[in-house]
Amino acid sequence: MKLNPIVAVGCSHAAGRASPCQPQNGTIDYNAAPPNLSTLANSSLFDTWRPRAHVLPPFGQxxxxxxxxxxxxxxxxxxxxxxxxxxxxxxxxxxxxxxxxxxxxxxxxxxxxxxxxxxxxxxxxxxxxxxxxxxxxxxxxxxxxxxxxxxxxxxxxxxxxxxxxxxxxxxxxxxxxxxxxxxxxxxxxxxxxxxxxxxxxxxxxxxxxxxxxxxxxxxxxxxxxxxxxxxxxxxxxxxxxxxxxxxxxxxxxxxxxxxxxxxxxxxxxxxxxxxxxxxxxxxxxxxxxxxxxxxxxxxxxxxxxxxxxxxxxxxxxxxxxxxxxxxxxxxxxxxxxxxxxxxxxxxxxxxxxxxxxxxxxxxxxxxxxxxxxxxxxxxxxxxxxxxxxxxxxxxxxxxxxxGRIRNVVDNHLARETGSWRTVANASGLVELATLKQEIAREPLAALKSSSSQQNKRITEPGRTLSAPGVVAFAQSPASKFYVLEANLTFPRSARDSSGFKAGFQILASPSEHGEATTIYYQFANESVVIDRSKSSAAAKTTGGIDARSESGRLRLFDVVEEDGGEEKVETLRLTVVVDNAVVEVHANERFALSTWVRSWYADSTEIRFFLEGEGEVTFGDVQVYEELYDAWPDRR
Amino acid sequence: MKLNPIVAVGCSHAAGRASPCQPQNGTIDYNAAPPNLSTLANSSLFDTWRPRAHVLPPFGQxxxxxxxxxxxxxxxxxxxxxxxxxxxxxxxxxxxxxxxxxxxxxxxxxxxxxxxxxxxxxxxxxxxxxxxxxxxxxxxxxxxxxxxxxxxxxxxxxxxxxxxxxxxxxxxxxxxxxxxxxxxxxxxxxxxxxxxxxxxxxxxxxxxxxxxxxxxxxxxxxxxxxxxxxxxxxxxxxxxxxxxxxxxxxxxxxxxxxxxxxxxxxxxxxxxxxxxxxxxxxxxxxxxxxxxxxxxxxxxxxxxxxxxxxxxxxxxxxxxxxxxxxxxxxxxxxxxxxxxxxxxxxxxxxxxxxxxxxxxxxxxxxxxxxxxxxxxxxxxxxxxxxxxxxxxxxxxxxxxxxGRIRNVVDNHLARETGSWRTVANASGLVELATLKQEIAREPLAALKSSSSQQNKRITEPGRTLSAPGVVAFAQSPASKFYVLEANLTFPRSARDSSGFKAGFQILASPSEHGEATTIYYQFANESVVIDRSKSSAAAKTTGGIDARSESGRLRLFDVVEEDGGEEKVETLRLTVVVDNAVVEVHANERFALSTWVRSWYADSTEIRFFLEGEGEVTFGDVQVYEELYDAWPDRR
The missing domain is CATH 2.115.10.20 (Glycosyl hydrolase domain; family 43)
Known part of the structure; x- marks a missing residue:
């Protein structure tokens, strides 16, 4: 996909000239409802949704x-x-x-x-x-x-x-x-x-x-x-x-x-x-x-x-x-x-x-x-x-x-023509191969362990939810820059619950502002969903801010933990990177779903456990690594 | 051969503008020795050597x-x-x-x-x-x-x-x-x-x-x-x-x-x-x-x-x-x-x-x-x-x-690997094929028979020369625009005379100006030569006016006119087109030698019979068709 060039407003590539690309957002109140953002001054939203740990040019497209x-x-x-x-x-x-x-x-x-x-x-x-x-x-x-x-x-x-x-x-x-x-x-x-x-x-x-x-x-x-x-x-x-x-x-x-x-x-x-x-x-x-x-x-x-x-x-x-x-x-x-x-x-x-x-x-x-x-x-x-x-x-x-997925029960879930294939088969179990993809080891480690003094690691106590609702984290991050990790385990009965959804809300506002983005897994269509319908107050005032849900298909196989062990549903291992408006959801080293979440309010930093429909989920190993590194130490 | 574009001086292709390309040669005296022509005004030589019956642009290259x-x-x-x-x-x-x-x-x-x-x-x-x-x-x-x-x-x-x-x-x-x-x-x-x-x-x-x-x-x-x-x-x-x-x-x-x-x-x-x-x-x-x-x-x-x-x-x-x-x-x-x-x-x-x-x-x-x-x-x-x-x-x-060359004696002359090949062979005679090339019938006819009142046909009496020298035509053309036709016949002994040359001088000045261009055939190397060494007084004052000889190889075969007839040297049938400075020499429907002859003096219009060395030549059917047509009736 190639785009026609769009020249950045008020900026120039001419060397030696002072860059006029400084953000000008001092006058914007992120505690008040947004205006139509197109009426604001050029470059005034420069920092509003800009990621910190990602690769992008200093300005422009x-x-x-x-x-x-x-x-x-x-x-x-x-x-x-x-x-x-x-x-x-x-x-x-x-x-x-x-x-x-x-x-x-x-x-x-x-x-x-x-x-x-x-x-x-x-x-x-x-x-x-x-x-x-x-x-x-x-x-x-x-x-x-x-x-x-x-x-x-x-x-x-x-x-x-x-x-x-x-x-x-x-x-x-x-x-x-x-x-x-x-x-x-x-x-x-x-x-x-x-x-x-x-x-x-x-x-x-x-x-x-x-x-x-x-x-x-x-x-x-x-x-x-x-x-x-x-x-x-x-x-x-x-x-x-x-x-x-x-x-x-x-x-x-x-x-x-x-x-x-x-x-x-x-x-x-x-x-x-x-x-x-x-x-x-x-x-x-x-x-x-x-x-x-x-x-x-x-x-x-x-x-x-x-x-x-x-x-x-x-x-x-x-x-x-x-x-x-x-x-x-x-x-x-x-x-x-x-x-x-x-x-x-x-x-x-x-x-x-x-x-x-x-x-x-x-x-x-x-x-x-x-x-x-x-x-x-x-x-x-x-x-x-x-x-x-x-x-x-x-x-x-x-x-x-x-990637290898081992000790998978040899049932119709494993046998479908999918993003995996069987490479070994013994005793009713199969070993599957797939493409393994993870955030590269250096940035992943750096995201979770910055040398910055501001970096904070929050361990949220695990919990099991069995009734619909949201539960705010005991300690949510103070900013919109963090990594959230968690393991979600489901009983086998979860496969049969058509309305069952479990996951998190992020970038959620505890106030009347009501912004929240829900990331959940549902067995009904084996999907990870990012519900952006309430993600951004700005979507109501301004064009081009997408509120459509994103979703991707991830199969959690039936697995046994050891030879002769009990069949269970594969654990959903989530890594969610929230780098301001860039949200990457990675799962089980073989799934990724990335999108923009353009929350508006300054207080939209809350994280919540989320469950909908009939079913049970256990959240374990819940960690938040806050602040993220600055990928561009030379800039500004 | 492609040339870099050279924009014509003082001219423009812009439509609707008056063309500034009019010749400006009123001040040049073609009865006096030429100056260095590069010192003259732009466009002043426009007509000096310009052909009339040829295809070329209105100006420029x-x-x-x-x-x-x-x-x-x-x-x-x-x-x-x-x-x-x-x-x-x-x-x-x-x-x-x-x-x-x-x-x-x-x-x-x-x-x-x-x-x-x-x-x-x-x-x-x-x-x-x-x-x-x-x-x-x-x-x-x-x-x-x-x-x-x-x-x-x-x-x-x-x-x-x-x-x-x-x-x-x-x-x-x-x-x-x-x-x-x-x-x-x-x-x-x-x-x-x-x-x-x-x-x-x-x-x-x-x-x-x-x-x-x-x-x-x-x-x-x-x-x-x-x-x-x-x-x-x-x-x-x-x-x-x-x-x-x-x-x-x-x-x-x-x-x-x-x-x-x-x-x-x-x-x-x-x-x-x-x-x-x-x-x-x-x-x-x-x-x-x-x-x-x-x-x-x-x-x-x-x-x-x-x-x-x-x-x-x-x-x-x-x-x-x-x-x-x-x-x-x-x-x-x-x-x-x-x-x-x-x-x-x-x-x-x-x-x-x-x-x-x-x-x-x-x-x-x-x-x-x-x-x-x-x-x-x-x-x-x-x-x-x-x-x-x-x-x-x-x-x-x-x-x-x-082209066909018939009744050719089957000797070494015919058998060489040349611009012909044998297509029939009988009774010591061969028929040769070659590329026939003639001035297209319409322009050739028009050159020789213009509807113009000025067009004059001059029949020069034939003659035989057997001693070196030049003989001016009884009537030379008045201009530098004409066709000269003639048939030259040679005894078989001519093949053995190493210094023998026979032909014409054209664009020759009868005065002390001494310009002349000699077009001759020589058996020594079977060549038609255009000697330009004295063609142009301007070559002495001005660069880029080529005085080098041009030559081309034409074999006159031994032929018999009819079965059992006498062997003789094929007649040299010349058509010379003089269109001001463009000179085309065509011979026997299979030979062409074209070049520039940039005579300077107004009186360089004489034609002469020419012979050098030991030998004899008979000129027959000598015709001059004067004036030539204007190929560009719309111009000027």
């Missing part, structure tokens, strides 16, 4: 994350994102970040021969041309581009740029694109977001030289469906990329299984990453995974409107077809995040030799950042963008690896 | 001819040429022309997404997209481009434009190129000048639908040599062109035979045309011919300098190779014009249904226009360009067909 890499010369990890071209920051710990350029200005901008209109997502070969970081990106010559309309030929080409100054600038090669056209005579729906990767399995299967680079380009074919187009490096200068075919294609708008667990494949793929994992993390010989965005709409399809964007993952087997072309066949698939605003994940290998991993003694990892669109992909046009003066954020970096 | 077509809606033939993009004119008789746009302004200009730098040669499908004239042209994104330097990838792509207003404007498709890259991973020396054609033989050989369009793109591969890249139409919208391989490739800098008759294949092909001919003219099932430019240099090769550009033709056989790819194998080859400034021929089928052919009752023909560079491909930098205010011209249109 953030688009897709992309172009990450570890600089082999410094060991620094570079995180990139679309922003008037693309901008980025470096990190030595995945916790704090340092803008590559003053004011977060871009390291590449559109306007060249190949990209007169825009720079779209790309990816970086860390030791590329002349051993320097080399960016392969989508250079855009024509807009609009969308799967719902005719494709303008040549609108998306793939071009190279090289950085010789530590990533502060990527200089475009003075030549045309290196992939100048989609595959011959294909009427594509999209052809963008080239993702470079190495893969020992592909090398072996295809007889490539070791450590050959591959590129997967995302898109699809009109009337046929979404595809990943695979290419192989042809020469040491990365000039030519041999087309290996649509290594993955799905029928238009088809689903994985019945669609419950992995959305729709849709009509067009975007932002595909390809990488390989084992249970520790990245392993070039591991199981092949892909993350991808899938675009689709309900009938009737409206030109230039993509109703849905599903952020998916899949793992699969790779074989050669009769023509010797590699074919990727999924063996499980799921959602990387269920949030309707969470999309465009961009990941990268983070080697154990990186500064971050050296310090944390982590093995080779695959780290992915998702985008959380701040204006629902540009459609929330009434949002007080000028007043906030920034739009969107990335989500916290996640470590991806192969 | 002309580049390669290209983009010709017959509009099916009007039957008018459109002649195009590079000129700040490309401009053109229409003709209903190949004699007079009408600018498509006021001031000869372009029908396409560079500056779009695909061609930010330049528009290079293209060709037109007369009934293309929506049945409209559709141009496939080389869209240029980077310069410099030359076979002597590294090729900048993407510098030349092939794009489409369509005219919906009778050819006055060709509107570029709002999309990227349709051929966006050279064949995969080829390090080309050039990749330009797409030439669209239909060919029944190729249809049959390749199993294509009838009347499929093909494209040949000219270029070559670094380290390997020149090539023609062949493509086939894939879809009715002309979006996709299937690559059929290098249907013709020659080793770098190799030659046809020993190189005497067809120059060098060089390192890079340009401006290739492909068409098929029989003895009457164009025939889609006829013998396949190509015209092409070949670029080469003497060692050591200097970057950005191509010493030579040979304007060649070849005919050949087309077969399928083991991979089912078509292969063109020459069976004879020659020079389309031997003049060092004559290059970049661009031809097109002229159907019998065209207005011109309807009037002249001509069959389907293939008509080709060559370019006569006015500043030796931009290298004559001292030429008084601003004073002349125009640069270069096209040559007169030529009809190409399969």
């Amino acid at each position: 953030i688009g897709d994350p992309c172009m990450h890499y570890t600089d082999p010369e410094t060991g620094l990890f570079h995180v990139g994102w679309l922003h008037n071209g693309a901008a980025g920051a470096t990190t030595d710990d995945l916790v704090t970040y340092h803008d590559l350029n003053p004011n977060g200005s871009p390291f590449i901008v559109p306007g060249g021969n190949n990209d007169p209109i825009a720079v779209f997502d790309g990816s970086v070969i860390p030791s590329g041309i002349d051993g320097k970081p080399t960016l392969l990106y989508t250079s855009v010559s024509f807009l609009p581009i969308q799967w719902t309309i005719n494709y303008t030929r040549g609108s998306e080409t793939q071009s190279l740029a090289v950085s010789r100054d530590g990533g502060r600038n990527f200089t475009k090669l003075p030549q045309g694109p290196v992939i100048s056209d989609p595959p011959f005579a294909l009427n594509v729906t999209g052809f963008r977001d080239p993702y470079v990767f190495q893969n020992a399995r592909l090398d072996s299967l295809l007889g490539s030289e070791n450590e050959t680079w591959y590129v997967v380009i995302s898109g699809g074919v009109h009337g046929e469906g979404p595809s990943q187009f695979l290419y192989r490096q042809h020469d040491p200068e990365f000039q030519y990329w041999e087309y290996l075919g649509e290594w993955w294609h799905e029928p238009a708008n088809s689903t994985w299984g019945n669609g419950d667990w992995a959305g729709r494949w849709g009509f067009n793929f975007e932002v595909a990453n390809v990488f390989s994992l084992d249970e520790r993390g990245y392993n070039p010989e591991g199981e092949i995974f892909t993350t991808l965005g899938a675009e689709w709409s309900l009938e009737p399809i409206v030109p230039q409107v993509s109703d849905f964007r599903d952020m998916l993952w899949a793992s699969g087997n790779v074989t050669l077809d009769d023509d010797g072309k590699p074919q990727f066949t999924p063996n499980m698939a799921g959602r990387l995040d269920w949030g309707a605003s969470a999309y465009a994940a961009a990941g990268k290998v983070l080697p154990s030799s990186s500064q971050a991993s050296t310090k944390s003694r982590a093995p080779d990892r695959f780290i992915s950042y998702l985008w959380l669109t701040g204006d629902f992909y540009g459609t929330a046009k009434d949002f007080p963008t000028a007043q906030q003066n920034w739009t969107g954020s990335l989500l916290l970096p996640r470590e991806l690896s192969v | 002309i580049g390669d001819p290209c983009m010709h077509y017959t509009d099916p809606e009007t039957g008018l033939f459109h002649v195009g040429w590079l000129h700040n993009g490309a401009a053109g004119a229409t003709t209903d008789d190949l004699v007079t022309y009408h600018d498509l746009n006021p001031n000869g302004s372009p029908f396409i200009v560079p500056g779009g997404n695909n061609d930010p730098i330049a528009v290079f040669d293209g060709s037109v499908i007369p009934s293309g997209i929506d049945g409209k004239p559709t141009l496939l042209y080389t869209s240029v994104s980077f310069l410099p481009i030359q076979w002597t330097i590294n090729y900048t990838r993407g510098s030349e792509t092939q794009s489409l434009a369509v005219s919906r207003d009778g050819g006055r404007n060709f509107t570029k498709l709002p999309q990227g190129p349709v051929i966006s890259d050279p064949p995969f991973a080829l390090n080309v020396t050039g990749f330009r000048d797409p030439y669209v054609f239909q060919n029944a033989r190729l249809d049959s050989l390749l199993g294509s639908e009838n009347e499929t369009w093909y494209v040949v793109i000219s270029g070559g591969v670094h380290g390997e040599g020149p090539s023609q890249f062949l493509y086939r139409q894939h879809d009715p919208e002309f979006q996709y062109w299937e690559y059929l391989g290098e249907w013709w490739h020659e080793p770098a800098n190799s030659t046809w035979g020993n190189g005497d008759w067809a120059g060098r294949w060089g390192f890079n092909f340009e401006v290739a045309n492909v068409f098929s001919l029989d003895e009457r003219g164009y025939n889609p099932e006829g013998e396949i011919f190509t015209t092409l430019g070949a670029e080469w240099s003497l060692e050591p090769i200097v970057p950005q300098v191509s010493d030579f550009r040979d304007m060649l033709w070849a005919s050949g056989n087309v077969t399928l190779d083991d991979d089912g790819k078509p292969q063109f194998t020459p069976n004879m080859a020659g020079r389309l014009d031997w003049g060092a400034s004559a290059y970049a021929a661009a031809g097109k089928v002229l159907p019998s249904s065209s207005q011109a052919s309807t009037k002249s009752r001509a069959p389907d023909r293939f008509i080709s226009y060559l370019w006569l560079t006015g500043d030796f491909y931009g290298t004559a930098k001292d030429f008084p360009t601003a004073q002349q205010n125009w640069t270069g011209s096209l040559l007169l249109p030529r009809e190409l067909s399969v």
